[in-house]
Amino acid sequence: MHNRLINKVNHLLERTFPEQRLFLRSEDGTRFIRLSPLTQALGWTGSAAFIAWSIIATAVLLMDSIGTGNLRDQAKREKQLYENRLQTLSDERDTRASEAAAxxxxxxxxxxxxxxxxxxxxxxxxxxxxxxxxxxxxxxxxxxxxxxxxxxxxxxxxxxxxxxxxxxxxxxxxxxxxxxxxxxxxxxxxxxxxxxxxxxxxxxxxxxxxxxxxxxxxxxxxxxxxxxxxxxxxxxxxxxxxxxxxxxxxxxxxxxxxxxxxxxxxxxxxxxxxxxxxxxxxxxxxxxxxxxxxxxxxxxxxxxxxxxxMPFGMPVKSGFRFTSGFGRRWGRMHNGTDFAAPIGTPIYAPADGVVVSASWSSGYGRLIKIQHEFGVETRYAHLSRMRVSKGQRVSRGERIGDIGNSGRSTGPHLHYEVRVGGRPINPMIYIKAGRDVF
Structure with missing residues (x-):
């Protein structure tokens, strides 16, 4: 039954792929290998599939390389624009402060x-x-x-x-x-x-x-x-x-x-x-x-x-980008805002307050908590170094730690939270409000 099926397939493919013989000559004699139509068809099909796969894979790699380069250039441009914007805001803040003093x-x-x-x-x-x-x-x-x-x-x-x-x-x-x-x-x-x-x-x-x-x-x-x-x-x-x-x-x-x-x-x-x-x-x-x-x-x-x-200031001054905002992410609630930057980037207190915790906290890694007035608390997670200790009083703009990759983190960044009465609040509410004045 199996041989009859093979013979039938060979008979159907014989017009397209006629039977071929491959002769092999050696010192002992001459031998040949019989290539049936089915064997030739399978060989041609495999070769065509391999060539098509090679072409597609090469195209995918080229497109990915081009896309990665464009994304990298775009990220650099966005980073430069954001740093320029931050510098402009800083200059405006200094100008407003001088005007207020005058x-x-x-x-x-x-x-x-x-x-x-x-x-x-x-x-x-x-x-x-x-x-x-x-x-x-x-x-x-x-x-x-x-x-x-x-x-x-x-x-x-x-x-x-x-x-x-x-x-x-x-x-x-x-x-x-x-x-x-x-x-x-x-x-x-x-x-x-x-x-x-x-x-x-x-x-x-x-x-x-x-x-x-x-x-x-x-x-x-x-x-x-x-x-x-x-x-x-x-x-x-x-x-x-x-x-x-x-x-x-x-x-x-x-x-x-x-x-x-x-x-x-x-x-x-x-x-x-x-x-x-x-x-x-x-x-x-x-x-x-x-x-x-x-x-x-x-x-x-x-x-x-x-x-x-009140935390109207920025915890990170420059050389960063926002990678994740406040809200639901992958089906879970993300209670803060993420600032991605190299390890060791300085972190500053956005307002006066007292450090109520500076220790390791499982998923947060190295975590600092600062209690401010009016029931406001700020948190700084995934640090590489903590420069303050529990009970220490800090002032606005004082360096309290460095950005790191501790705890459950996919890369070096600062996870920044603002809580009022224990309830998480979008930190960008305070940051955007502060930009109108500082």
């Missing part, structure tokens, strides 16, 4: 000027009131003196009239006592007239001085208003990015600022609210305006303190 100096100078102007305003107001009181006294004295002068003139005229009625011939015929009285009254009238003229001149000078003081007060008020507007605009511009940054963190901004305020509750210095006596009058609008600005400056200062205590 703005703070301008604020302090402006506040000193406001305090000085407030003192001048109070002094000028007191002098104005004193002048008004003095002018009133002068006017009252002048009216009284003029009344006394008129009374004295009436008395002299009455005495002269009485003397003429008695038959005297003028001042020479008056009794000696009447003549002396007349001389005294005349001198008194002259002195009174001179005093009246002097008082009138002083009153006019006082009125002119009061008008000058009121004009200077209006000029000072206009200058104060301009300074207040500039301060209010500067504070608004400075506070806007800070408000956005903390709002993007997803935490209660009021809760954060209240907690910072409780920890920094001392008072005194240029940012203390101004308390001025109103002497029973309504509140001073300038003082209220200055206190509002001081309140905004205090809020900005609280933001600055809180920003140092």
């Amino acid at each position: 703005a703070q100096e301008r604020f302090n100078l402006a506040l000193a000027q406001i305090s000085e102007m407030q003192s001048e305003l109070l002094s000028s107001e007191e002098r104005r009131k004193e002048l008004e009181t003095g002018i009133g006294v002068i006017q009252s004295t002048l009216r009284r003196t003029m009344g006394e002068r008129d009374t004295a003139i009436d008395s002299v005229e009455a005495m002269l009239a009485a003397a003429r009625e008695e038959g005297t011939n003028g001042a020479a015929a008056l009794p000696a006592q009447a003549s002396a009285t007349l001389t005294f009254m005349t001198e008194a009238l002259e002195r009174t007239a001179a005093e009246r003229d002097q008082i009138a001149i002083e009153a006019q000078n006082a009125e002119n001085f009061a008008r000058d003081m009121m004009y200077e007060a209006r000029l000072r008020e206009e200058r104060n208003d301009q300074i207040f507007r500039q301060l209010e605009d500067a504070v608004t511009i400075s506070l806007e990015p800070l408000d956005k940054m903390f709002a993007k963190s997803g935490m209660s901004v009021d809760h954060i600022l209240n907690q910072v305020r409780r920890g920094y509750s001392g008072q005194g210095g240029p940012l203390t609210p101004m308390i001025l006596s109103t002497r029973g009058e309504g509140p001073d609008p300038d003082a209220e305006r200055a206190n509002r600005i001081l309140g905004e400056l205090d809020r900005m200062n609280l933001y600055r303190i809180a920003a140092q205590k």
Whole structure:
């Protein structure tokens, strides 16, 4: 049965592959090998398959080599672009920090000027009131003196009239006592007239001085208003990015600022609210305006303190690439963000805090945990070296370890986590929020 099948196949293939004989000659004689059509067909098929496989394998290797080269070049370009972007962000952060420091100096100078102007305003107001009181006294004295002068003139005229009625011939015929009285009254009238003229001149000078003081007060008020507007605009511009940054963190901004305020509750210095006596009058609008600005400056200062205590900074500065983000990966939850970089790349604390753990942790390898304010904790896994120890207090930007490949890891990288109240949060929320300011 088997031979008949083979013979049938040979008969079908005989037209395409006729039977061939391969002669082999040696010293002993000549022999031949019979190549049937089936054998030839199998040989041709195997040769064709081998050649096709060789062509396909060569093409695959060439395509893989070309693709690998392109991916490598693309990765280098992306790395260079990202490093340039990080350098730009770093320069912008330094610029913003310089601008903030300059703005703070301008604020302090402006506040000193406001305090000085407030003192001048109070002094000028007191002098104005004193002048008004003095002018009133002068006017009252002048009216009284003029009344006394008129009374004295009436008395002299009455005495002269009485003397003429008695038959005297003028001042020479008056009794000696009447003549002396007349001389005294005349001198008194002259002195009174001179005093009246002097008082009138002083009153006019006082009125002119009061008008000058009121004009200077209006000029000072206009200058104060301009300074207040500039301060209010500067504070608004400075506070806007800070408000956005903390709002993007997803935490209660009021809760954060209240907690910072409780920890920094001392008072005194240029940012203390101004308390001025109103002497029973309504509140001073300038003082209220200055206190509002001081309140905004205090809020900005609280933001600055809180920003140092929250992980808005980058744990790796340069020479890295993001390889895996926060979320599900291969069916499991990935609770952090991965930064791939060579072994030994420095890792920095993104905020002030206290190291609560620095040890080996199975899958994490060498693991550092830092507890920050407001219930925030950060974790740094797969390290090659830990440069801090448990209980140590670290500051923002301080080097805490080196990138490595310890634990369950496919290559050197940093696994970075942020947890709020023990719950994992996407670290990029804080990193992206911090880019708006730092």
